[in-house]
Amino acid sequence: MDERTIIDKLNNKDLTIIENKIKELSKSTFRTSFHLNKKEIEYINKNGLNKVEQHAYEFIKKNLAPSNIPNDGKQTPTHNHPVFPARHATATCCRGCLEKWHHIKKGKELTDNEIKYIISIIMYWIVKEVNK
Ligand SMILES: [Zn+2]
Numbered sequence: 001m002d003e004r005t006i007i008d009k010l011n012n013k014d015l016t017i018i019e020n021k022i023k024e025l026s027k028s029t030f031r032t033s034f035h036l037n038k039k040e041i042e043y044i045n046k047n048g049l050n051k052v053e054q055h056a057y058e059f060i061k062k063n064l065a066p067s068n069i070p071n072d073g074k075q076t077p078t079h080n081h082p083v084f085p086a087r088h089a090t091a092t093c094c095r096g097c098l099e100k101w102h103h104i105k106k107g108k109e110l111t112d113n114e115i116k117y118i119i120s121i122i123m124y125w126i127v128k129e130v131n132k
Pocket of ligand 1: 073091092093094095096097098
């Protein structure tokens with residue numbers, strides 16, 4: 001898979017931030033229990049990483065970025081799209097986990113930079129899963 005993703009566009013400083021956070025998450029038994037299943041890997045092979053990244057943006061804009069999310073904590077299924085297990089594995093599933101793990105406060109709309117960071121960590125995890 002040689003498609004360029006958001007990860008390839010990060011500078012070294014931002015990439016290091018993502019790598020360190022992935023390391024931190026790897027200490028959690030719950031976060032590391034998530035993996036892509038066969039169907040999700042097939043989906044990526046068929047549709048490509050750019051399509052998955054585009055979907056990640058759409059999901060995040062819709063159910064993580066708003067200041068108030070009525071079903072927060074329940075908005076991310078565990079499987080059926082590669083982005084779903086990726087969000088649980090990276091603690092970007094809901095605003096509660098986002099605050100706890102990434103120190104991004106609840107109750108305010110996410111900034112473009114915060115969204116970029118979230119998409120980056122999701123895509124980093126997905127690329128790592130695909131290549132393992
Ligand atoms: Zn959560």
